Amino acid sequence: MTRKLNHLPIPALLLLWFTTACMAAEPIASHRIYSLPMFEAVTVVRPWLRHNAFQLTGSVQNEQGVRLEVVRNGACWAIQLSPHSPLATRIAVAPDDPADATLDPLWQHLEAYTTLPRPTAKTFAGKAPETVRTALAATVCIHAEQEGAPVQLSGFAIDRTGIILSTGHDLQMDQAVTVRLRNGTETDGRVVALDRHRDLTLIQVPVPLQTVISLHNGRFLPAPQAPLFVLGCPAGELDGIRHGRLDGPPRQVAGLPLWQARMVVEPGSSGSPVLDGEGRLVAVVKGRYRGSHDIGFLIPLETLLFFLENH
C-alpha cells in the first residue's frame, strides 16, 4: 500500500489525506432549507463550488439524496442535499462552524437564486392604453335574425379583405347579416364559416376594413390580476371599452377551455375582442353568467387559432 502511495504525486496524496480526514471524523451538521427541488438545488450548488475554487473530492447518491465532499485551502466539508419536499431541499454542512464564514457566500447565492424577481404583469392605470384604444376601430356590430327575432352580436375585423370574427351562436351558415362599422356605415355580410362546437364564426363583408386586430401578436394566458379590456358593441352601441380580469381557474366545457372573467358583460357583447394592456388579443367574449352581469365567459385565443386553422 505504502509503495503504491509512493507513486502518487504530492497533491493527490494531500487530497487523499483530506478526504480520509473528512470521512474519518464527521462533525454534526446543522441544516438550511431552500425552496428548490433537490435536482435543481444540486445544479445550483455544484457549479458554485467549482467557480469558487472548491475541489470536489466526492459526489455520491445516497438514501438521503446527494452528498458532496469538497476541499479548499486545507479545509474540508461534507454537503448533504436531501429533499424536504418535492419543492424544497434541506442542505446540511459538516462541519458547520458558525465562526467559519467560508460557505456564507454559498448561502447568499442560494438566497439570491430563490428570490430572483420574476417579471410581473403591468397594472391597469384606470385608462385604456393607446394600443387598446387604437383597436376600437376594428370592432363592429352585427345584426341578424333568428327564427324571426332580431339578434345582435359584436365582432372585429381580422383581415383587411373584409373578414370579421365573432361568436357563432344565433347564426346559421350562409346567413345574411348586417354589419355596422365603427365609422357608422352599414354593409351587408354573410356567414362564411361556422363552428358550433367552438362557438365561432367568420363573416365576410364586401368592403375593405382599414383596422384589424392581429391574431399573430395574440397572448395565450394573461396573469390572473392583469387588466383585460373588452371592445365591442354591447346593447348595440360601439360606445367604448369595458375592463375586467380573469376570475377563477380555466374550465373545460365540452372538451374546450373556457375562462371565467370578472367584467361587465352586457347583452350584445358576445363576439367582443378581449385585449390585454399591451393591445394583444387574448380572447373573445362568449357570454355572461346567467344571473350576474359582471361575470363573463371568454373563448381563449388558443380556440380561435384552432378554428382559423380549420377555416
Place this chain on the structure above:
Amino acid sequence: MKINRRVLFSFITACIVTCVTLSGIAFGQIKAGQTAPAFTLPDLAGQQHGLTTIEGRQMTVLFFFDAGSDASQGGLLVLDRLLRQYDDRQLSVWGITRSDTDAVRRFNQNAQLQFPVLLDAADVSRQYNATTILPVVCVLGPGREVLDYFQGGGATVEVMLTRLAERQIHRNQPRLAEAMAEAATRQNPDNPDAQAVRGYAALAQGRNDEARKVFDQLAARSDPGTLIGQEGQAAVLAREGQADKALALAEAVTRKAPQRVMAHKIKGDVLIGKGDRTGAAAAYQSAATQSQGAPFQKAEAFNQLGRLYADQGQYGEARKLFDNAVAMDPYYLEPTSNKGVTFEKEGMWNQALTEYRKTLALDQTDTIATVLARKAEQVLSLQQDSAGRNRMDQLVNTLVERYKRQQIERPAPPEDEWTSRPLILSFVDIQERGGLSSRDGLAIVLATRLGELLAASGRVQVVERVVMERLLSELNLGSSELADPDTALKLGRLLAAKLIGTGSLLYMPDSTMIHLRLIDTETSAIAKTVAHPITSRSDLERELFDLNRSILKTVMETYPLQGYIVQMGSQEAMINLGRNQGVTTGTTFAVLEPGAEMTYRGRVLRGAMQTVGKLEVVRVEPDLSYARIVEQNRTLARDDQIREVLTELAATGRTDGR
C-alpha cells in the same frame, strides 16, 4: 555581343513564369475555408506554443506584425485592449513576428501584451504569406479553419475589426461585438458596417431602443449607410412585432438595393409570421444568394430556409442548407443542432447524436443540445439492449392494439380508495404555432426535460418519452388529431396516466410563448394552465426549472398524498406511504377523522373531516414512512386517515408569477 533573340525570349518568358508562380505561392496560399498550416513557435520567454494545442478554442487570431513599425502594430494593440476589457476564454490571440528579438522585447516592454508574442524563426510567416505586407491577420475557427484573412494596416484593420465584431454575434458575445465595432468606428467614424454591428449586437441583447437609435442615425445619412440603417430599422420593427411596417421598409430597401442580404431575410421572417411560407421561402432564397451583408446574416437566411424545408419533411435538402449556414458562420450553433433534429426525425439517431455533440462543442451549456443528446444516447442504448427493445416493442404493440380497438380499460377501483396511488403523468404532444423559430426541437426538449425534472421529484411518475413517441409514430396521428383534447385524453387513459400534459409553443417575433395544460384524465378538468414566455435572452434551463416547480406545486395542492396510520408507537407513527409515493423527510400530514353526523328529518348529514393531529415524517422507506407526532387532540391510532398538508416552506417553490 549578339544575343540570340529566341534565347532572350525564352529567358524572359521563364522569368515571368517563375515570378507568377512564386507570387502565386506567396499571395495565394491562405484562403477562407482551408485548414491553417500547423506550427510551433517560442515566445519571448522561450516557451513553445503549438497551434494544434488550441484547435478546440472557438476563435484564434494570428496577428503577424513588424515590431519596428508602428503602422503594423495598431490593430494588435486594439485587440489587446479589448481582450483586457472583455474576458473571453474561447478567443486566443497570438502576435507573430520575424523582427529582431531585441526589438520585439522593447516593443513588448512598452505594450505589455497579455497574449503571447511568438518569434518566427521557422518561416511560419512565409507559410501565411506574411512577409512583404504587414500586418497580416488570419482568423481561425474551430478545427483551424481559416475564416478570414486580412493583409495591410490602416483601412484593413478597420475591416478586420468590423468582421471580428460580426463574428461575435453568433459567438454569443454581443458586448465584445459592440466593443470591436466601436473600435472600428474610431478608426473610421463613417464605417456604416461597423455601426450596424453595434445595432445588431444591441438587438441580440434585447436592447431594441438602443438598436433603433443606431439604425436611425445610419438611416439619416446621405450615403450608402442609409440603406443599411433602414435595413436595421426594419429588423427592429420586425422584432417588436410591427410586421407591416417592417415588411414595407424591408421591401423598400430591396427595391433600391436588391443585393442587401438582411432586407430579404427580414422579409422572410415577417412573411413566416403571416403564414406565407412560399413568400418567406422566396425571400430567404434571395437573401442566401445576395452579396451585401455579413456572414452571420447570410447564415441566418440559410438556416431559416433549411427550417422551412425540414418543416415540410424535406430533410435531405434541409441538411444541405444547414451545412451552408455553418460554412458561412461556424459559430452559429442553430443549424448544426437543427441538422441533428432532421436526423432524429428520420430515426437516424447516431447521426443525430453526432450533430448534437458538435453543437455542444460550440457551447457546452446549451440546454437544447444537452437534452437532445441525452435522449439520443438513451434511444441508442435501448436499441443495443435487445431485451429492453423487445419489451418496448411489445408494450407499444399492445397499446396500439388497444387504442385501435378502443379498449381503454379503466382499472378496477382499488380495495383501498383513500390511499394515494403513484401519480402518473404523460406529455402527449406539444404543437408549434406562429412563426418559425430559428431553432428546431424546442417542443421535444420541453416534453423530455420537464418529464425528467418531474420524475426526479419522486412525486410524479412520467411516462417515458420514448414510449410516447413510439406510440404516436405507430398510431400515425396527425397534428390536428393530436391537438384534439379528446384524442389526448384517450391516449392518457391508454397509458393509465392520471394527468396528461398538452400544449403549444407560439413563436412570436420577440419571444416564444409556452402554453401548457395539464388535464385530469378521470374528470377531464383542466388541473393547470401555464403560459410562460421565453425570450432569446432567457436561460432555458432556468425557465424549465420554473415550469417544473409550477407544475409540482399544482400536483401537491390538487392531489395531496393520502394514507393511513399503520402502526402507532409512543413517539412515532408508521404510515403506509413511502418514497415510491413521493414522501420525503419533512412531509407533514394532518390526521383526520370524519366530522360528526346528525340526523335531520330522517336524513343523515355528515360534517367535514376534522383534524385531530399532525405528523411530520422523519424516516422514509420505499413503501412506508415513520413520522413524529407534532400535535394531537386525541390519542392517534392505527387506521387513522392522514392527508398531506403543504407547509409554507414545502410549498414555496416559486411559481412563474404570471
